[in-house]
Amino acid sequence: MSIKVIIAGPRGKMGSEAVNMVNNEESFELVACLDRKNHGKKVKDIDNLPDLYVPIFEDPEVCFQEVAADVLIDLTAPDAGFLHTKLALQYNIRPVVGTSGFSAEQIKTLSDLSGTNNIGCIIAPNFAVGAVLMMQFAKTAAKYLPDVEIIEKHHDQKLDAPSGSAVKTADMIKETRESKQQGHPDEREIMNGARGAETDGIRIHSVRLPGLVAHQEVIYGGPGQTLTIKHDSYNRQSFMDGVKLSVNEVINLNKLVYGLEKILE
Structure with missing residues (x-):
């Protein structure tokens, strides 16, 4: 049936x-x-x-x-x-x-x-199976590399920022990452918003441009190394x-x- x-x-x-x-x-x-x-x-x-x-x-x-x-x-x-x-x-x-x-x-x-x-x-903030796996990998990595920023990129007709996927990713990262403030303690923005949105010390940056569909990078930094977990949807x-x-x-x-x-x- x-x-x-x-x-x-x-x-x-x-x-x-x-x-x-x-x-x-x-x-x-x-x-x-x-x-x-x-x-x-x-x-x-x-x-x-x-x-x-x-x-x-x-x-x-x-x-x-x-x-x-x-x-x-x-x-x-x-x-x-x-x-x-x-x-x-x-x-x-x-x-x-x-x-x-x-x-x-x-x-x-x-x-x-x-x-x-x-x-x-x-x-579901994101129905792409690859994007969901990206979020899962991001959650695992944050346990070992707690310094992390998220860059999400979408088409210029998207109404909400940051994307639901980025917010969901940050929430999943918080489940394994110890809370911390990142960057220099005396950091200041010369232009408001230059460092993006912030949740529990995690910075989220939103890009909106024609030609994009749905893309996200989760970037980790540690002594002498970086790790980038990335997913791209090229069509719907x-x-x-x-x-x-x-x-x-x-x-x-x-x-x-x-x-x-x-x-x-």
Whole structure:
């Protein structure tokens, strides 16, 4: 029996890749899309999307009331993504969310709702399996090389900075790294922000340029040595294996899971 899927954000670069992935996966069935501009149309009416007679809704609540679905894939912006995820959980639809930028308070709200309703939810700052492995390696390395900085680089249309992946990487590093302040104690910025954001002494630098997709370096320094752990996504197909894995796994969960690494273990 196929898994019935709703996709939020089908016109976006990630969303259109997800539409094609679901359409090409025998065990998935695309049953609806959420889009703020094309209410009442079909997926076939949108340029560069498959020739599918799948309905498009603007109002997520109307969609969830009228369409029987198992999973919501949300690849929109943080505000819309939070609303869609919260409503999906209320309608017993399992969310798979690739929207970064949720606050800790929002994640707690969704986690509580997921637990109360006994329904799975996966939120992943990054769906690229290679990026998740990069984060895991970064966590291990920080135990031995605690002086570390993160450089994340994304396309210039990304709304949040630092990226959810960089924040997640820093959080994972903190699990093994002893807290410390890095650099010279009398260091000062001649220009505000020159040293990037700071969390627990870890510096995070965000680059936004056209031509980039999603890239991150974690750089460690020690006496006489440096170590760089790097991952690059050159196109958005790199995220689809993680999305597909999450759709298959969320069906079996009864709580919220934050981070793709939790279902790779």
